[in-house]
Amino acid sequence: MSTFVIDNVNLVLEDGIRHGAAVRVADGRIAAIGDAGSFKEDRTADGEGLFLSPGFIDVHVHGGGGADFMDADPAACRTAIGFHMLHGTTTVVPTTLCAEDEELARVFDALIAVKRSEEAKWFPRIAGVHLEGPFINPVQAGAQPPEYFKNPSPDEWNRIVDAAKGELLIWTVAPELEDADRMCRELRGSGIVFSAGHSEATFEESVRAFDAGFTMATHVYSSMSTITRVRGERVPGLLEASLLRDDVTCEMIADGRHLPEPLLKTVVRMKGTDRIVLVTDAMRGAGMPDGEYLLGSIGRGRRVLVYDGIAHTPDGASFAGSVATADRLVRVMTKVAGVPLFEAVKMITKNPAREIGLSDRRGVIKEGYDADLVLFDGDINVRSVFIGGEKTV
Numbered sequence: 001m002s003t004f005v006i007d008n009v010n011l012v013l014e015d016g017i018r019h020g021a022a023v024r025v026a027d028g029r030i031a032a033i034g035d036a037g038s039f040k041e042d043r044t045a046d047g048e049g050l051f052l053s054p055g056f057i058d059v060h061v062h063g064g065g066g067a068d069f070m071d072a073d074p075a076a077c078r079t080a081i082g083f084h085m086l087h088g089t090t091t092v093v094p095t096t097l098c099a100e101d102e103e104l105a106r107v108f109d110a111l112i113a114v115k116r117s118e119e120a121k122w123f124p125r126i127a128g129v130h131l132e133g134p135f136i137n138p139v140q141a142g143a144q145p146p147e148y149f150k151n152p153s154p155d156e157w158n159r160i161v162d163a164a165k166g167e168l169l170i171w172t173v174a175p176e177l178e179d180a181d182r183m184c185r186e187l188r189g190s191g192i193v194f195s196a197g198h199s200e201a202t203f204e205e206s207v208r209a210f211d212a213g214f215t216m217a218t219h220v221y222s223s224m225s226t227i228t229r230v231r232g233e234r235v236p237g238l239l240e241a242s243l244l245r246d247d248v249t250c251e252m253i254a255d256g257r258h259l260p261e262p263l264l265k266t267v268v269r270m271k272g273t274d275r276i277v278l279v280t281d282a283m284r285g286a287g288m289p290d291g292e293y294l295l296g297s298i299g300r301g302r303r304v305l306v307y308d309g310i311a312h313t314p315d316g317a318s319f320a321g322s323v324a325t326a327d328r329l330v331r332v333m334t335k336v337a338g339v340p341l342f343e344a345v346k347m348i349t350k351n352p353a354r355e356i357g358l359s360d361r362r363g364v365i366k367e368g369y370d371a372d373l374v375l376f377d378g379d380i381n382v383r384s385v386f387i388g389g390e391k392t393v
């Protein structure tokens, strides 16, 4: 592979911005970081004073560009990840909806086929699969199809683990379901990250789950239990436990619609910028004109309406997934939540890399790390994307 330099950039590092810098890339990795003009290579790209950050890592995304991972089709998968790449995403964890085992198996096979194909290097890296369900609570179904919800049992979870052929990376589970803690204890040693979500857990059940090894909370504030009144007493839920526990990382859909400005700021204040992972939770309609789309597969998906920058249920009563892209999340965090750029970027680069076990090679701009890079302007408009040192956008 080639050696080249991206010169004259403002580098978005984990602890701040380095102005007037350059990065030398060799063999798909970051070989050196220096001042602008300090590297003399034949191949030098002028970064025009734009920002260069690590590639974005989206650990909760269902689709985009008209395609859904539940379509279980390699072409659809490439459409979705290729679309998100245009917005700076270089590593994805494709996310499923609740479905029958056979349908999930087809989704896994399609993703594995894409990952192993010749063209893989021209697309975002697939780090593994995020299973959202089927062990979730019907009371907190959100837009998930309740007919496929199940209770965890060793037979059920082992069948899914086998079908995933080693690609199961994150599992969103309602921890209050019987044996959910046991499932977490048995499987987390094999590298599966457990995230509490779509859940009615009490505060105590949530704490028990975090003690059992749940390390994340799925889309904080959405589809999770919070304060109720019982005979006058205020009873906290998973939301409060997720915000309070320092060892728990919260996914946040920072599209500017799911959470209004005060809640974005509340999460930042409560968690600090190291324990937030920005996720799109994007569905098929991301990047498409307003209109009617299916949430889930072409054959079995549910009708949703996209308008005003978000997907709605047909009656307009609730949200049914986002149409966000990674660049939009960073834009919202800087311009709406008032977070410094380098910290907003950290929430979708270094933090997710750490949560999914990639902190030794991705998520920061550092010598020896994968040359997965995004070049963008002050409004977070993406100009170029590099994956493994290849310019893909």
Ligand SMILES: [Zn+2]
Binding pocket: 060, 062, 095, 132, 281
């Ligand atoms: Zn989701």
